Amino acid sequence: MTAPATAHAAxxxxxSPDGRVSVxxxxxxQAAxxxxxxxxxxxxxxxxPVGLTLAGDPATxxxxxxxNGMHILSVEQGRGRDSYAPVTGKTSHVDDGYAQIIVHAEQQGGGHRKLDLVVRAYDTGxxxxxxxxxxxxxxxVRIASEETQFNFPADYPCLGLNLGRYHNSHEGEFDPIDAxxxxxxxxxxxxxxxxxxxxSLALTESDLADYAGAYLSGRGDGGLGVAINLTPRVDDPAVAVSTPMTAAGVATPWRVVMLAERPETLIESNLVDDLAAPSRIADTDWIVPGKAAWDWWSGPLIPGLSLPDTAHPPHDDATYRRFIDFAGRFHLPYMLIDEGWAKGAGGAGVVRPDSDIxxxxxxxxxxxxxxxxxxxxxxLWLWANWQALDRQMDQALPLYEALGIKGIKIDFMDRExxxxxxxxxRLLAAAAAHHLMVDLHGxxxxxxxxRSYPNLMTQEGVMGAEYNKWSxxxxxxxxxxxxxxxxLLGPMDYTPGGFRNVTPAQFxxxxxxxxxxxxxAQQLALYVVYTSPFASLADAPSAYETADLQPVPGADFLKAVPTSWDETRALAGDFGHxxxxxxxxxxxxxxxxxxxExxxxxxxxxxxxxxxxxxxxxxxxxxxxxxxxxxxxxxDSKGTLTLDLASGGGAALVLTPR
Known part of the structure; x- marks a missing residue:
């Protein structure tokens, strides 16, 4: 049972504006x-508790x-609103109010360090x-660790992805685990x-900038809940954040607790974007969401092409033109040319010395x-290894703009x-200066x-459809x-659209x-359930069309479904089922x-x-x-609709006013 939320006198x-969320x-x-x-x-x-540990003498x-030993100097209270029009995403307008408190505190011992705590209460968390x-x-400022915790009053059932190490691609299963x-x-x-x-609650963070990304670990004292675990720097693993002090101070990202009565309602929340910095791109007319044909996932399944090595798709004009032709027939605004088009390629996270994008x-x-x-x-969109791009950013991005490339897919970062x-x-700002949209893979x-850089169209950090190729x-x-x-967190480059559908026993x-x-039907539904303003049709053109170039059953939905939305509603669900x-x-x-299943x-x-x-x-x-x-x-709106979902199944619907 959860405890009543009675506050101490001090x-x-x-x-929150609706009164349901209070902090x-x-x-x-110990006066923490x-x-x-x-x-x-x-x-x-x-x-x-919340707090920081500054790096210093490892012996002390x-x-x-x-x-500990904090003293509250003063408190500021106020209210505000996050009102903005996202360029892409789950809604076309956001207007979320909040209450805010800023607590100015000072540590009584040691160096009498000052620390401020800024807290907001929204209707959604x-x-x-x-x-x-x-x-x-x-x-x-050199921060070794953050002492912030999320303590649970009960043994919550959770879904979580335990990656186990800092250097990773953020891909894996969210497994059930009790707190x-x-x-x-x-x-x-x-x-x-x-x-x-x-x-239902989701723990995450927002407005991560010039700071270490956070993981969540169990509390060291054995109590229920989790603690912030900052990613260490590569050049100095004893330090997570190293930055000069500024006149505005040094701020952590927002530590976020998304809240809703039912878990599926969390899907509607804009809280992560609300807390992010406003758009830094003034002119966004060139940012156009849409679907893309894609040459990598399906392999070289192009009828009529000579394929001497069927294990690897050919990287040549003839192959790319087949995918472009398909995109044109399906009215897809984009075709994504993946790894293999550039000199030296740079796949599998390795950049060759002669690589030249x-x-x-x-x-x-x-x-x-x-x-x-x-x-x-x-x-056209182009793929590039992040190290190759980092090395040639000043030459590559102006060239892509001059050629008329629409976007870039950057891969293998695998760190936070x-x-x-x-x-x-830095990448997003440079890409925006050259009117390039971005897909952050790896x-x-x-x-x-x-929200801060609307040219960021989608982002991986997910175990998506590519894993069907080897697992x-x-x-x-x-x-x-x-x-x-x-x-829940934002656009997801899962790459759905697999049309070779089989049972698990046949797979x-x-x-x-x-x-x-x-x-x-589930593959169709994923284009609605997940958000991705830049969404690939993962399979080969021959999976979506007959020999005489007519759409196969279900492909008509893929041609029609948008990738960016005006409004989102969660209708029904059973957590994880x-x-x-x-x-x-x-x-x-x-x-x-x-x-x-x-x-x-x-x-x-x-x-x-x-x-x-x-x-x-x-x-x-x-x-x-x-x-x-x-x-x-x-x-009509007075009724209900019953759907029979098969094992591993789904449904996709379109409703049009008459």
Whole structure:
């Protein structure tokens, strides 16, 4: 049972505009600065300490710890609103109010360090950050660790991804785990999503800039909950953050607790973006979301081409033109040319000494391909290894702009230490200066950077469809769990659209023509359940078209589904088992429902439609995974809609006002 959220007499409390979320701040054990969060009057985060440890003499780490012995000097209270129009994403307008408190504190012993705690309460959750103000003796700030915790009042059931090491691609399964089993040596990626009594919460961060990315580890004292674990610097593992002091101080990212009564409702939240810095790009007219044909996932399945080595796709104009032709026929605005087009390529995280991303490999004429694509209404994106781009950024980006390239996919960063975190906005700012959109592959999970740099269209940090090529790990359960976890944080470059649908018993990992262990209807639904303003159609053109170039069943939905939305509603779900999401574009609503391995019927309320009668078109599961059933009907908002979801199945719907 969760404890009642009664505040101590000395605590300072704020509440969200709707009154459901409250945060109190005070002094806890050993006079540590603490916070507590409640939802609907019940504590969901018990009193938890916040603090920092500055790097110094390793023999006396306590000397650098700003945690205990704090004294509150003053408190500021206020209210504000985050009102903005996202360029892309789950909604076209955000207007979220919040209450705020700033607590100015000072440590009584040692160096009398000053520390500020900024706390906000939104209707969709709470957030706080620490600010180390400018003060004597801190011209340069070196942070060894952060002493912030999220203490749980009960043994919450959670979904989490324990990566176990700092250097990784942020790809894996979100597994069920009870809070009591989260160990101090674990490194859980963001978010950690848990269930409390009458509430669901997701722990993450926002506005990560020139700071170390955070993992979550078990508390060292054996209590329930987790603690912030900062990624160490590569050049000095004893330090996580090294930065000069500024007049505004040095701030941590926002520590975020997303809150909702039901877990699927977290999908609607804009809280991570609310807390991020506003857009730094004034002119965004050139930023255009859309779908892309893609040459990498399916392998060289191009009828009519001579393929001497079927294990590796040819990187030449003839291959790329086939994908461009397909994009034109399907009215896809983009074609993504993946690894292999440039001299020296630089795949698998390794950049060869002769790699040159301003020159093409033999058989590739990039200016001619750009012209060929433009004549068919298609823009080109190019892949690059991040190290190669970092080495040639000043030469490559102006060249791509001059050629007419629309975007770049940057790969293999696989870190979130302070230096890599700093690289990301530097890349995005440079790309924006040359009107280039960006897909961050091999990257950490979103922290709201797509609001600050709207040319960031999508981001990996997910175990997506590529794993079907070499493993059995991308199950229906995994897909559903992503909607409740990684998908909450921002755009996700999962790359759905696999049309070789088989049962798990039939599935075999293979590099060329990979299969998927979910139904075709689920693959369609993923384009609605997940958000990705730049979304690839992962499979080969021959998977989506017949020999006479007619769309196969289900491909008509892929041609129509948008990649950016005006409104998002979570309709129904069972944590980790199934979910149904509705998203509106203009006057049309699109609905995606995905299911785990247990067949079930679900009922969706239609009240979100509003008045009038609506024409319903749906794509649902057939008798086999690859079969899809389409039908049409008329519905209105007063009724409900029942969907029969197969094992590993799903449904995709389009509702149009009559």
């Amino acid at each position: 605590d300072r409390m704020i509440s 109190s701040v005070g002094l806890g054990d 600065l603490t916070y507590r969060i409640a939802f609907d009057g019940k504590t969901v985060i018990a009193p938890s 780490p306590e000397a650098g710890r700003i945690l 709470a957030a706080f950050r620490l600010v180390l103000p400018a003060q004597p003796g801190l011209a340069d 009591r089993h989260i160990r101090p040596h674990a490194l859980y990626d963001l978010p950690l999503v848990c269930r409390a009594e009458g509430a 301003t020159r093409t490999a033999p058989g590739v004429n990039l200016p001619a391909l750009v012209g060929y694509a433009k004549a068919r209404g298609v823009g 230490d302070q230096d890599m975190v700093a690289f990301t906005p 990257a950490y999970v979103p922290r709201g950077l797509e 059995r790990r991308v199950t229906a359960t995994h897909n559903v769990s992503l909607a409740y976890t990684r998908g 075999e990992p293979r590099d060329v023509g990979p299969e998927v262990m979910t139904t075709r 199934y979910v149904a999401v509705a998203r509106r574009k203009g006057r049309q609503w699109y609905v995606g429902a995905i299911n785990d 247990t067949a079930r019927s679900i009922t969706l309320p239609l009240g979100f439609l509003g008045t009038g009668t609506w024409s319903l078109q749906r794509w649902t599961d057939g008798e086999t995974p690859a079969q899809i059933v389409t039908d049409q009907a008329n519905v």
